Amino acid sequence: MKHVLAVLVEDKPGVLTRVAGLFSRRGFNIDNIAVGETVTPGISRMTITVEGTETLVEQVIKQLHKLVNVIKVSNLSEEPSVMRELMLLKVNAEVGSRSDIQQIVETFRGKVVDVSPDSMIIEVTGNEEKMEAIKLLLQHFGIKEIVRTGKISLLRGSRITREG
Amino acid sequence: MLMKKKMIKGSAMIISALQKEGVEIVFGYPGGAVLPLYDQLYDSTLRHLLVRHEQAAAHAADGYARVTGKPGVVFATSGPGATNLVTGIANAYMDSVPLVLITGQVPSGFIGTDAFQEADITGITLPVTKHNYLVKDARQLPGILSEAFYLASTGRRGPVLIDVPKDVFDQEAHFDYNVECEIPGYNPTYKGHAGQISRAVKAIRDAKRPVIFGGGGLIRSGASAALEELAERAKIPVILSLMGLGAYPGDRSLFLGMPGMHGSITANYALSEADLIIATGVRFDDRVTGKLESFASNARIIHIDIDPAEIGKNVKIDVPIVGDVKMVLESILKKLQFGDTAEWLKQIENWQKQNPMPGGLKSSGSAMKPQHVIREISRLCDENTIVATDVGQHQMWTAQHFMVRKPCSFLTSGGLGTMGYGFPASIGAKLAAPDQKVVCITGDGSFQMNIQELATAVNNHLDLTIAIINNGYLGMVRQWQDIFYDKRYAHTLMEGNPDFVKLAEAYGAKGMRACDAKEATAAIEQAMQEKGPVVIDFTVEPEENVYPMVAPNRPINDIIIGGDRS
Numbered sequence: 001m002k003h004v005l006a007v008l009v010e011d012k013p014g015v016l017t018r019v020a021g022l023f024s025r026r027g028f029n030i031d032n033i034a035v036g037e038t039v040t041p042g043i044s045r046m047t048i049t050v051e052g053t054e055t056l057v058e059q060v061i062k063q064l065h066k067l068v069n070v071i072k073v074s075n076l077s078e079e080p081s082v083m084r085e086l087m088l089l090k091v092n093a094e095v096g097s098r099s100d101i102q103q104i105v106e107t108f109r110g111k112v113v114d115v116s117p118d119s120m121i122i123e124v125t126g127n128e129e130k131m132e133a134i135k136l137l138l139q140h141f142g143i144k145e146i147v148r149t150g151k152i153s154l155l156r157g158s159r160i161t162r163e164g
Numbered sequence: 165m166l167m168k169k170k171m172i173k174g175s176a177m178i179i180s181a182l183q184k185e186g187v188e189i190v191f192g193y194p195g196g197a198v199l200p201l202y203d204q205l206y207d208s209t210l211r212h213l214l215v216r217h218e219q220a221a222a223h224a225a226d227g228y229a230r231v232t233g234k235p236g237v238v239f240a241t242s243g244p245g246a247t248n249l250v251t252g253i254a255n256a257y258m259d260s261v262p263l264v265l266i267t268g269q270v271p272s273g274f275i276g277t278d279a280f281q282e283a284d285i286t287g288i289t290l291p292v293t294k295h296n297y298l299v300k301d302a303r304q305l306p307g308i309l310s311e312a313f314y315l316a317s318t319g320r321r322g323p324v325l326i327d328v329p330k331d332v333f334d335q336e337a338h339f340d341y342n343v344e345c346e347i348p349g350y351n352p353t354y355k356g357h358a359g360q361i362s363r364a365v366k367a368i369r370d371a372k373r374p375v376i377f378g379g380g381g382l383i384r385s386g387a388s389a390a391l392e393e394l395a396e397r398a399k400i401p402v403i404l405s406l407m408g409l410g411a412y413p414g415d416r417s418l419f420l421g422m423p424g425m426h427g428s429i430t431a432n433y434a435l436s437e438a439d440l441i442i443a444t445g446v447r448f449d450d451r452v453t454g455k456l457e458s459f460a461s462n463a464r465i466i467h468i469d470i471d472p473a474e475i476g477k478n479v480k481i482d483v484p485i486v487g488d489v490k491m492v493l494e495s496i497l498k499k500l501q502f503g504d505t506a507e508w509l510k511q512i513e514n515w516q517k518q519n520p521m522p523g524g525l526k527s528s529g530s531a532m533k534p535q536h537v538i539r540e541i542s543r544l545c546d547e548n549t550i551v552a553t554d555v556g557q558h559q560m561w562t563a564q565h566f567m568v569r570k571p572c573s574f575l576t577s578g579g580l581g582t583m584g585y586g587f588p589a590s591i592g593a594k595l596a597a598p599d600q601k602v603v604c605i606t607g608d609g610s611f612q613m614n615i616q617e618l619a620t621a622v623n624n625h626l627d628l629t630i631a632i633i634n635n636g637y638l639g640m641v642r643q644w645q646d647i648f649y650d651k652r653y654a655h656t657l658m659e660g661n662p663d664f665v666k667l668a669e670a671y672g673a674k675g676m677r678a679c680d681a682k683e684a685t686a687a688i689e690q691a692m693q694e695k696g697p698v699v700i701d702f703t704v705e706p707e708e709n710v711y712p713m714v715a716p717n718r719p720i721n722d723i724i725i726g727g728d729r730s
């Protein structure tokens with residue numbers, strides 16, 4: 001099963017290397033990772049998706065906690081949470097196929113953000129399922145390039161994931 | 165009123181911080197990038213031990229730390245000086261030994277340019293340090309130094325490295341040293357969870373066949389007295405891992421020896437038949453558990469450890485207790501209830517009678533048996549003797565036959581298995597405990613990995629006995645070739661070994677040779693009286709194997725019983 005971990009870290013040099021290094025040397029696989037600021041200056045939040053059994057994820061969390069710069073680790077997949085990812089796709093788009101593409105994009109509430117004579121760039125946000133679905137449909141036209149931000153996630157409701 | 169604080173150099177801050185931390189001695193080796201620090205040291209009262217190879221500085225500091233419980237401190241230069249430390253750091257990391265290592269680095273402006281003697285030592289040591297720092301500005305130094313000492317010596321102990329660019333040593337800043345520090349992401353749990361402690365008490369009360377299985381954590385947390393009380397009040401037998409030897413007196417009847425690959429038969433049977441294992445400060449290494457699926461299949465397991473990540477890592481745990489082993493044991497003792505273990509102890513006594521350690525007393529040919537040499541050294545040492553071993557067969561024979569009675573007196577490379585550890589560790593131990601006898605039991609292979617430290621030992625007039633169990637082989641590897649590779653001894657014969665007696669003499673140490681039991685006894689007795697380092701070259705049976713033995717990934721009660729049983 002996939003687990004989404006919210007990892008709050010001190011914003012110190014090398015902290016990303018420490019986290020990534022831990023995963024590789026202990027043989028844990030990172031599905032994806034996204035890093036950015038939090039409301040507290042000096043603290044960054046990593047959202048890390050790992051695939052594995054309960055036991056493995058428990059060990060991942062414990063090992064992450066041992067890193068001195070890691071302040072808090074929560075497993076967001078255990079709670080109701082909102083998860084999003086942003087994806088940009090560059091798709092072949094001859095004049096004849098543009099309206100078909102446009103329709104798909106609208107169905108998925110995506111946006112066309114760039115158009116050139118033979119291609120378009122499409123922006124979509126959503127969860128994993130949505131990403132896979134639109135990818136499948138656009139494949140038909142030929143996808144030239146994909147770039148994704150990695151998943152980010154917040155707990156639903158008023159509860160927050162914080163340092164304390 | 166505003167007081168104008170004095171500005172001092174980064175190098176002066178380091179020396180001053182070490183003194184505030186109560187550091188008595190630094191182990192090190194100078195070089196270009198660390199020159200400003202050595203220049204500062206020149207004027208200070210801090211003692212420095214000059215080794216002959218940086219690896220030995222790390223091992224000596226490690227030996228010092230294992231004996232005193234305080235962090236061992238190391239200085240080295242950038243590039244090759246720092247990379248030479250790596251084995252010593254990894255060794256300390258695996259065995260949870262507190263070290264603070266300070267390395268020089270190329271000047272800040274040169275970092276990242278492949279400058280002369282530049283190595284990314286924080287990158288290189290990332291996986292083998294508890295934490296490390298690259299200092300960008302001298303103003304960070306007081307905070308980093310106090311954090312380093314705090315991290316190294318609290319929680320699960322470990323090595324911490326501080327890399328200091330040459331210009332930062334010379335940069336001036338205010339120095340305000342606060343030994344207390346707070347790190348948001350670091351809060352070790354010391355006191356065990358009350359509910360879990362009650363569950364442990366109940367489990368002990370209900371157990372019919374309990375054993376205590378203790379490791380290095382007992383020694384690091386100073387839990388020997390608590391362990392002794394638990395064992396003796398509740399009449400529970402004690403098994404100690406290689407790292408735990410000395411945490412409980414080796415001559416007590418409740419002591420069953422070491423478990424695992426070369427453990428005692430009784431210890432392995434007891435773990436396999438127990439209905440309760442009280443695991444304290446251990447990490448269930450594969451050398452102990454053998455085949456995991458069949459390890460302790462009849463037992464419930466209480467696991468007490470300071471590191472939550474160790475609990476449930478390899479073995480499923482029924483009662484997990486995160487905390488300082490000593491504090492948790494003391495809490496258990498306050499509420500201790502226990503059952504009757506008489507029948508279980510009778511069973512254990514039977515196993516012990518039927519399965520004594522092969523003692524090597526019956527010599528098949530003329531050659532002396534290595535086990536005999538170790539028993540003889542053990543017999544002639546007093547109970548305060550510190551023994552350091554290297555890695556190989558002699559290490560296992562020492563674990564089996566040397567009577568270790570006190571904590572912090574058996575130093576060995578357990579986790580990493582580093583040949584070359586023993587001799588420098590014994591140097592550190594002697595400096596830590598000048599009034600205690602220190603013996604290094606090494607092999608003809610291992611000794612040559614840090615043999616250059618004879619110069620350090622001679623130059624510092626250290627009274628050390630270095631016993632080489634000389635079988636002319638990389639014996640432990642040869643044993644595996646014997647058993648698993650059809651006796652194809654690929655590159656394990658130590659052809660070209662030097663004459664260790666002459667070599668010792670060339671360094672200015674005393675050298676002796678012993679080829680039979682009588683000579684051995686005489687040599688050990690004489691060595692104990694000598695001043696300065698004494699090397700004894702014990703010529704022993706070349707193809708003796710270590711038994712009992714459990715083949716890798718076999719159940720630990722599936723034991724190869726070899727050797728003579730006298």
Ligand SMILES: Cc1ncc(C[n+]2csc(CCOP(=O)(O)OP(=O)(O)O)c2C)c(N)n1
Pocket residue numbers: 554555556557558559581582583584606607608609610611633635637638639640641
């Ligand atoms: C640095 C290092 N290199 C290689 C090994 C693999 N190794 C383990 S035991 C051993 C042989 C040790 O020989 P010796 O010191 O003579 O001890 P003996 O086994 O003969 O008692 C070797 C090569 C090791 N543990 N450490």
Ligand SMILES: [Mg+2]
Pocket residue numbers: 556607608609633634635636637638639
């Ligand atoms: Mg040998």
